[in-house]
Amino acid sequence: MSSLSASSPKPVAPKRRFDTRRLMPYLFISPFFILFGIFGLFPLLFSVVLSLHSWDPAAGFEAMRWVGFDNYTFALTRDDWLHASLYNTLWIALVAGLPQHLIALPLAYFLHTCFGRWRNLVVGLYFLPFITSTVAIALVFSALFSKDFGVVNSILAAFKSVPLVGAIMPEQSVDWANNPQYTKWMISFVVFWRFVGWNTVLYLAALQTVPRDLLEAAEIDGASLWRRFRYIVLPLLKPMMFFAVTLTIIGNLQLFEEPFILTGGTGGTDQAGKTAAMHMYWVAFREGDFGTASAIAWLLFIVIAAVTGLNNRLLGQREND
């Protein structure tokens, strides 16, 4: 009898194959990362590099010359136009931005409480400027603010005959577009007009979340419509106020289209309507100084971050809220 030692067969290692199933999720999500990498992350990082170099793009990448923080130093200390345009930007951001919210908030509350079936139509009308082409808006407003034939000047002229009010009306037609004194007012008005509807919609959306019980409890507690707005609605809208004001800050500090078209790309007489974004565009594409333009972009980013941070301190949610 022969003894057979039945040795167990050696485990055969599974053949390592290219596992497409494991790769699939990454493949499906890759378009976003590829597009973001090319059109988002690369330009972002490249602009950081650019801001530390002097570069004439026409001469190719070899022409890039390291200058350290020279571009920043120049922009901060010697670029008077940047300082002026930053002042213009902050001025317009404030004058156009503040009334947007001061009007949109009560307007949204009014639409929310007093309008029935017509509410959506009215909201739609207010929202219309937001989805209208900036070029069309700028053209219409150029006509409205025209010195000789504009409706605004006609209205001001009509008020001249009204007692008391007439005294503060200008003697002659105002040259809104070319008189540096008025350019920023004109731009601010257009920006305000364009975005007040957008903010109204934001606040209306937030108002839907305020429980009706709270307003009814306040009504029984003796709060008038205004006091309900002041003491109940306004504090509850704080998170949305923070969001909407942040959007306004970011949008207004990057303002480009409206002033560019309204002033014909020049910034107006004395460049009174030139914003920081316009100046950045000018430095990059007119003067060909991409290094300084990148430095300006990052300085503008710091300004926006600082103002948004301030807004966060004022309106942001606290842990104990």
Add this chain to the structure above:
Amino acid sequence: MAELSLRKLRKVYKGSADAVLHDIDLDVRDGEFMVFVGPSGCGKSTTLRLIAGLEEISSGDILIDGQSVAGAPAAERGIAMVFQSYALYPHMTVAENMAFSLKMAGESQQTIQSKVGKVAETLQLSSLLDRKPKTLSGGQRQRVASGRAIVRTPKIFLFDEPLSNLDASLRVQMRLELSKLHKDLGTTMIYVTHDQVEAMTLGSRIAVFNAGRVEQIGTPLSLFHHPENQFVAGFLGSPKMNFIDCEPIARNAGGSTLRCGNGVVSVNFHVTQKCVLGVRPEDFAISTESVGFCVRIDVVEQLGDAVIAYATPVDTHTTIVIKLAPPASQLRINAMLWVHPRPGSAHVFTEAGAALTQLTDLSTERDADYAR
């Protein structure tokens, strides 16, 4: 302290042809704890909102102490309301929530502090005054909502299902607290609920609402023992009353004999038309002889303090519910039993639902148990 009267109160919403409230006539006495009870959509909360002034009445009148308040703003009616959601202002502290109405009324800071402090002490809220509502438990929120109402020293308190957001044990505790509060304050209170246990335990009187009408008003026991119609009989009591269609088959000097499904019941008055027999589950007794209904037990539920059986009378497709004290060992699944209503416990209704009479020898102390 005040009396409230509703006169032909009617509510029709804009764009709707049907009224949600049909000519409600109701009187709430001074110091009374009146409970509005009924199923969802019966109009009880709408009535409360009309009293509060949160909605406009379509016709009729609301009188508080004899004065019409139908056109008065909510704040000027002398009422305070506790909402189902409590409606505490989330951005204000407990103290600010309670002080809000006083602040709106222009009271001095000193008065506000004194009043809020006093009420907070009564409701054991003193240690919570600086807290925000989101940090409070359900019971504490309920107490703050009550405190906010008490601070206003209203003539009438309105409660709109204030306990329905609480868990079962907390609800029992808060029910007791509300009862004590009513006893201590002695103020007229109107309380809306769909929970019949709350209605029965809290109410001095109960108004049962159904489809925009008040079906019956009375003390809890009078409604339970002497329902005026099938709806009230069916709504109060858990498990609900059994209804069995009947027809008279014989008439004698003392009353009539009714055939109810497969059973026969004698009544001590004359019945000439088809009717409905109403028997509460706890009013069934097991017959030792072939009397009443022969039923087959389908399901048995052991509740500890009671045994509930769902049974089908033979030759029918209806289900009746029987509730007996434990051990009730006869109640076994698939067991065949004879059950009959205890003497004097069954009710008879017309086919339209009106109570014909109750087969009872209980003395009818209707309204006598009011003023609890």
